[in-house]
Amino acid sequence: MRPLLVTFVGGQSGSWAIERVEPVVGASLEPASRLEVVEGEAATLSDGKSTWVLRGVTSNDRYVSQLEHAVLVAKQESLGRATSTRAALIPITKSDAWWKLPQDERRRIFEERSHHIAIGLEYLPAVARRLHHGRDLGETFDFLTWFEFSPAHANAFEELVGRLRETEEWAYVEREIDIRLVRDQSN
C-alpha cells in the first residue's frame, strides 16, 4: 500500500533487452542495450556502468473515480505474466501549463475530453501496466509508464499508444520517449 520506488537502469546488464529507444517529443536518451527494473530502495546499484537511471514511485490514483477503479480492477491483470515477453517503458514530462491547471480541469482534459481511462480499458487485460511518478522526486520525467504484453498483442499496443497520442491531453506532453523491450528468456 505504501508507494513503491522503482528504478529503471539502462546499461549493459539486466533481464530485458532494449530493442529501440525512440524520441517521440523532445530529446532522446543515450542508447543502451539492456534494462534492469529494481523495486525498492536501490542505493547500491550493482555496477557503475549504467547509461541512465530513471526513478519513479507507484502512488495513489490521481484521477480515477470509484466506478472507474472498480472496472479497472475487474479487468486488469498483473505484471510478470509468463506470456508477457514484450514491454514498453514510456517516460513523459508534461508542460508547466498542465501542472498549473487545477485538479478539476486536469480531470476534465484527462478523462472527459481525452478518455484516457476509457481507451486504456479497451486494451485490458492484454496490456498490463504500472504508472510511476517522478516529478515530486525531482526527476526529469514526470511519469514512467511500464507496459507488458505478449507478442500476439504487439499490434494492439501500437494502436493504444497511437490513440493516446492524438488526444487533447497529449498536447501537454513536452517530452516523450518510447523504449521497447524483449524479455531475455535465458534469465
Next chain:
Amino acid sequence: MRPLLVTFVGGQSGSWAIERVEPVVGASLEPASRLEVVEGEAATLSDGKSTWVLRGVTSNDRYVSQLEHAVLVAKQESLGRATSTRAALIPITKSDAWWKLPQDERRRIFEERSHHIAIGLEYLPAVARRLHHGRDLGETFDFLTWFEFSPAHANAFEELVGRLRETEEWAYVEREIDIRLVRDQSN
C-alpha cells in the same frame, strides 16, 4: 513551478525556536530546541547534530478546483512576512483506508463534507501556509504543513486547527504532531 524539496531539521540550531512538540494522534517526536527550514537539495546539512529531519515537496494541488484556486490566490499572502513571528509545523500521516479511496471520494470527504478549503479560507490572509508532500518520498509523514502568523492571530490559528480536527477528514489521520515555533528576532 517545479516541486520544491523542503527539509525541516529539528536540533540545536536554526532560526526558529521550538516552543513545544505535542503529539495529537500517535507517537511524538524527540524534543528539540530549534528548527531550521532548508529549501532545495539539502545533501550537506550543516551539522550532524540534528534530532530529526522531516522532508516534503511542494507539489501541484490535488483537490482544489478552478474556482477555489482563484479565491485562494486572491486572499492568501506569502510566507516570510515580517509580522509572522509565530509558526506551526504539523506533520500528518493518513491511514491506508484514506489512500485506498479513489480520487472523487477523497475530494468529497476533503471538501464537500469536511470543508477543508472553505474553513482555511476564513483564516486568510492572517494565516499563511505551505503544504509539503512526503508520502511519495518514502517519508514517515504523508504531509508537513507549515503555518505562519502574527502573535495577534494566535487564537485564530488555534480555532482553525481545532475546527479541522473535528472534521470527517480527520478520522483518517492516524498520526499527527503539533510543533509550535517562535522566530528568533536576533537572526
